[in-house]
Every structure is written in structure tokens, then in C-alpha cells.
Amino acid sequence: MKNIEEIYxxxxxxxxxxxxxxIAIDGMSCSGKTTLANKIAxxxxxxxxxxxxxxxxxEKRTEERLNEAxxxxxxxxxxxxxxxxxxxxxxxxxxxxxxxxxDTEVFIKFSxxxxxxxxxxxxxxxxxxxxxxxxxxxxxxxxxxxLKQRESISLIEKFLxxxxxxxxxxxxxxKIYEKCDxxxxx
Numbered sequence: 529m530k531n532i533e534e535i536y537x538x539x540x541x542x543x544x545x546x547x548x549x550x551i552a553i554d555g556m557s558c559s560g561k562t563t564l565a566n567k568i569a570x571x572x573x574x575x576x577x578x579x580x581x582x583x584x585x586x587e588k589r590t591e592e593r594l595n596e597a598x599x600x601x602x603x604x605x606x607x608x609x610x611x612x613x614x615x616x617x618x619x620x621x622x623x624x625x626x627x628x629x630x631d632t633e634v635f636i637k638f639s640x641x642x643x644x645x646x647x648x649x650x651x652x653x654x655x656x657x658x659x660x661x662x663x664x665x666x667x668x669x670x671x672x673x674x675l676k677q678r679e680s681i682s683l684i685e686k687f688l689x690x691x692x693x694x695x696x697x698x699x700x701x702x703k704i705y706e707k708c709d710x711x712x713x714x
Contacts, residue, residue, distance in 0.1 A: 530710045532567060535662065538710065539572065542659050543640060550614060550642045550657050554650040554704055555664030557692050558674035560714045564664055565645035572641040579646025581622040581634065582606045597701030600694050601648045614642060614657050647695050650704050663708040 530538075542549045551568065553561045562578075569576050582602045584593070593599045602623070609620035617638045621630035636642070644654075650661055666674070675687055699705060 530712055532564075532712075535564075535568070535710060535712060536571060538660060539568065539641065546659065548615060548638075548640045548642070549659040550644065551660045551662065552649045552655070552658045552708075553643060553645045553662045553664065554647060554708070555712075556666060556671055556699075557647065557687060557695060558671045558678065559664040559666045560712070561645050561647075561664050563714070564662070564712055565643045568641070568643055573639060574641035574643050575636045575639040576643045576645055577610060577620070577634075577636060579606075579644065579649050580625070581620070582648075583623045583625055585623065585630075586628055594694075598648050598651045598698040600691070600698075601651075603648075603651060603653055606654065610644070611654065611657055648698060650702070650708065651698070652702055655707075660710070661708040662710045662712055663705050664712050664714070665705070666713060 539549070539551070551574075553565050553568075555561050565576050568574055579601060582605060584600050584602050588602060605621075609618075613620075613636075615638070617636060619633050619635045622632040622634045623629070624631045644658070650658075650663070655661065671692075675684055679687060705711065
């Protein structure tokens, strides 16, 4: 388990040898992925791309797709809009979960550090672009406490009975925690 200073040290070492790096931050719901991404982004003036912007649209939500480990995000669009453009300034469409469609454009300015933050960011089809893979982890008790502080009652049920089980299936099937470079707990 690493603390934030150790993560900064890893990033500094990578930047000593490379002009630009891409960092993945994956992990459990409510485990601090966004908070960690914000800390890194503030220190390194990094660009951040959120996996929530690639939520699976209705037309791709087939039973077969939702039964796949890691099938709950639009990896095809992520590959097309992010992976093809990483290392440059570019824009991509942001998915709005309330409207269930892409309704905003996000502009990403080139930065020596780019962060891809969120569940499913370490899906095996995406990992070729990463220089550093970080997973966040908390106890189940902490996860539930944070979930209750952050979400409405109706969303808590979706997290507990749909989204967290899907994330757990993905983490276990692809052995995400075993394949990351660093594990961060907060």
C-alpha cells in the first residue's frame, strides 16, 4: 500500500525518463479514485479523463454485454476518442447519465501527465497506453459509509445490487488489483 508521497515519487521517476506519461486510476466504488486523481492533477497540472464519461449507452446495453466482466462502459468509444488521441490536445463527448446520452464536449489540453480515472480504466483492452497503473482500495465498511454520504437512497440500491457487483466481477475476472503497479488506500 502506497501513500501519496510514494505515488508522487513514482511519477517523478517516470517523468525523468519520458516526456509525457499516462496514469490509470481504477478501484472500488467510493475508494478515492477521483480524490487521488485530483491530488495528482493539482500537483502536476495534469489533464484528467473520467471513465464515467464513457458510461454504456442504452443502445449497447444488451444482456450479453452487461454479463461481460467490464462490459458496463463504452470501450469502443473510449478507444476511438481517447486512445487514438492521447498525447495531443483533443476533445471527446461526455455521457450524461441523467439524460442517457452524450450532451457535452470535453476539451483535453496536452499535458506531460494525463490521468484516466475511474472504474474500468484498467480494462485489458485499454492498458497499452498506461505508464503507471494505480488501484484504490478501502474496506467494505468504509465503502458503504462513503456511499451513504454521497448518494441518494435510490442510487445506493443501484450501487449495492447492480454497479458494485459488476465492478467486483470485473476486478476479479481480470485480476485488476494483481496487475496494477501501486495500491493506494485512504
